[in-house]
Amino acid sequence: MIDKPHRSKALLVAGCFFMEMLDGTIVTTAAPRMARSLHVSSAAIGLVITSFLLTFAALIPLSGWLTRRWGTRPVFLTAIAVFTAASLGCALSTTLPVLIAMRVLQGFGGAMMVPVGRLIVLAGAEKSDLMRLMAYIVWPGLMAPVVAPLAGGLITTYASWPWMFGINIPLGVVAFTVAWRLVETTPTQHPPRLDRLGVVLTCAGLGGLTYAAHLFSDAHISWGTATATAVVSAALLAAATRHLLRTEAPLVNLRVLRIATLRASVSGGSLFWIVVGAGPFLMPLLFQNVFAWSAVKSGAVVLFIFVGNIGIKPATTPLLNRFGFRPVLVVSTLVMAVAMAAVGLLTAGTPIVLTCALVLVTGIARSVALTAFSTVAFSDVAPQEMPDANAISATAFQMSAGLAIAVSTIALRAGGPLGHLLPGTPSARTAYTVAFLILALFSLSVTITALRMHRDAGARVRSVRAAVARP
Structure with a gap:
C-alpha cells in the first residue's frame, strides 16, 4: 500500500500537471475573442500558444541540473510561484507583447514544475508503488486536452478571456501551500559546471x-x-x-537510454502522445465542420474520452499486475489503432450511441497505454540516474504533445489529395478519414515497439499475486 505522504505528493503533482496542460491548450478556443480584445489578427494569437510551448519544451532538460544544484524543494516551490505569478500577469495583460512575455515566463515555470514534481514523487518511492503513483500523475494530463475546448468556450462566452489565466491563481496558491507543507528538504549535491x-x-x-x-x-x-x-x-x-x-x-546523460524499458517508453510513448493529442483536436472539427453539430453537442461527445480515461483507471493497475506491460501495451495500442480508423469512417447518420461508444473506447485505450508507458519508463532506472531519465522522458513526451496539432493539421491537409485514392467519391469527410487512418498507422507503429519489448519488461514494479504467478 502507498503511504499517505507519497499519495498526497502524487496528487499534488497531478494537480500541477492538469493546470499546466490546461493552460497549454485552452487558449485555442478563445483566439478570436482575444484577437479582438488586443486589436491584433487571430493568427498573431498563435504566438501566445507557441511561446508557452516553445519555452516549456526548451527548458525541461535544465530541470535535472537545477535539482542537483539547488534541491527539489526550492526548485519546485519557485516553479509554482513563477507559474502562478505569470498567470496573473497574463490575466492583466492589455497588449500582445506583454501577454507573450508573460507566457514565456509561464513556460519557464511549467518546465520546472511538473518534471521536478514528478522527480519528487519518484525519488522516494518503492518500485512496487511506482505503478499506482504514476496512475495518479498521468490522468490529469489526459483530461486537460479534452476539457480545455469546452472550458475555454464557457469562459469566453460567459466571462472574458483573462479568466482563462485567472483560474490558475487560486489553484497555484493552493498548490504552493500544499507543497510547502508536504515536500521535504533534500540534500543538495555539487554537480559539475553547467x-x-x-x-x-x-x-x-x-x-x-x-x-x-x-x-x-x-x-x-x-x-x-x-x-x-x-x-x-x-x-x-x-x-x-x-x-x-x-x-x-x-546537461543530460543520454547514456541512460541504454536501459531498454526507458528507451521503449521514450520511443513508443512519444509517438503515442501524438495520437493522444491529435484525437481530441480532430474529432470536434469532424463533428462541427462535416456533421454540422453544435459546439455543445460536439463537446459533449468528445467528453466521452474523459469518461473512458477515468472509468478504466481503477482497472489499469490490476491489468498491468495480472498480464504485464508488454501484453497490455500491445492490446491497448492496437485497440487505439482500430478505434482511430473507425472514427474516420463515422458519418452524420451513425447512431449517436455508437459514436459515443467509439469515443469512449479511445479514452480507455489512451489511458491504459500512457499509464503503462509512463510507469515502465522508470521500472529499471537506478536512483542516481532518475534525474536524467526523468528529464529525457518529460522532454520527449512534451515535444510529442506539442507536435500533435501540427501532425493533425498536416494529416488533414494530406487528406485532400490522398482521399482520391480511397474508394468512392471524395467528400468533405474524406480528408478526415485519411487523417484518422494516418493516426491509426502511428498507433500501429507503437504496437510494433511494444511487441519488441521483453516479455518480463517492468517486472520490478509489478505485484503479481500468488494465484496467478507462474509455477
Missing part, C-alpha cells in the same frame, strides 16, 4: 522544432520557412546528441 554548450544546442533545437510545428500548423503556411526551420532544428538536435554523448559532464 554544460553551457549543451544548453544552447539542446534548447535551440527543441525550441526550433516547436516553432517549426507552429509554422506547419499555421493556416497560411510558408512551406519553405517551415521546412528550413525544421531542418535547422533537427541539425541542432543532432549536434546536441553528439555533444551530450561525448562530453564528460553533459
Whole structure:
C-alpha cells in the first residue's frame, strides 16, 4: 500500500500537471475573442500558444541540473510561484507583447514544475508503488486536452478571456501551500559546471522544432520557412546528441537510454502522445465542420474520452499486475489503432450511441497505454540516474504533445489529395478519414515497439499475486 505522504505528493503533482496542460491548450478556443480584445489578427494569437510551448519544451532538460544544484524543494516551490505569478500577469495583460512575455515566463515555470514534481514523487518511492503513483500523475494530463475546448468556450462566452489565466491563481496558491507543507528538504549535491554548450544546442533545437510545428500548423503556411526551420532544428538536435554523448559532464546523460524499458517508453510513448493529442483536436472539427453539430453537442461527445480515461483507471493497475506491460501495451495500442480508423469512417447518420461508444473506447485505450508507458519508463532506472531519465522522458513526451496539432493539421491537409485514392467519391469527410487512418498507422507503429519489448519488461514494479504467478 502507498503511504499517505507519497499519495498526497502524487496528487499534488497531478494537480500541477492538469493546470499546466490546461493552460497549454485552452487558449485555442478563445483566439478570436482575444484577437479582438488586443486589436491584433487571430493568427498573431498563435504566438501566445507557441511561446508557452516553445519555452516549456526548451527548458525541461535544465530541470535535472537545477535539482542537483539547488534541491527539489526550492526548485519546485519557485516553479509554482513563477507559474502562478505569470498567470496573473497574463490575466492583466492589455497588449500582445506583454501577454507573450508573460507566457514565456509561464513556460519557464511549467518546465520546472511538473518534471521536478514528478522527480519528487519518484525519488522516494518503492518500485512496487511506482505503478499506482504514476496512475495518479498521468490522468490529469489526459483530461486537460479534452476539457480545455469546452472550458475555454464557457469562459469566453460567459466571462472574458483573462479568466482563462485567472483560474490558475487560486489553484497555484493552493498548490504552493500544499507543497510547502508536504515536500521535504533534500540534500543538495555539487554537480559539475553547467554544460553551457549543451544548453544552447539542446534548447535551440527543441525550441526550433516547436516553432517549426507552429509554422506547419499555421493556416497560411510558408512551406519553405517551415521546412528550413525544421531542418535547422533537427541539425541542432543532432549536434546536441553528439555533444551530450561525448562530453564528460553533459546537461543530460543520454547514456541512460541504454536501459531498454526507458528507451521503449521514450520511443513508443512519444509517438503515442501524438495520437493522444491529435484525437481530441480532430474529432470536434469532424463533428462541427462535416456533421454540422453544435459546439455543445460536439463537446459533449468528445467528453466521452474523459469518461473512458477515468472509468478504466481503477482497472489499469490490476491489468498491468495480472498480464504485464508488454501484453497490455500491445492490446491497448492496437485497440487505439482500430478505434482511430473507425472514427474516420463515422458519418452524420451513425447512431449517436455508437459514436459515443467509439469515443469512449479511445479514452480507455489512451489511458491504459500512457499509464503503462509512463510507469515502465522508470521500472529499471537506478536512483542516481532518475534525474536524467526523468528529464529525457518529460522532454520527449512534451515535444510529442506539442507536435500533435501540427501532425493533425498536416494529416488533414494530406487528406485532400490522398482521399482520391480511397474508394468512392471524395467528400468533405474524406480528408478526415485519411487523417484518422494516418493516426491509426502511428498507433500501429507503437504496437510494433511494444511487441519488441521483453516479455518480463517492468517486472520490478509489478505485484503479481500468488494465484496467478507462474509455477
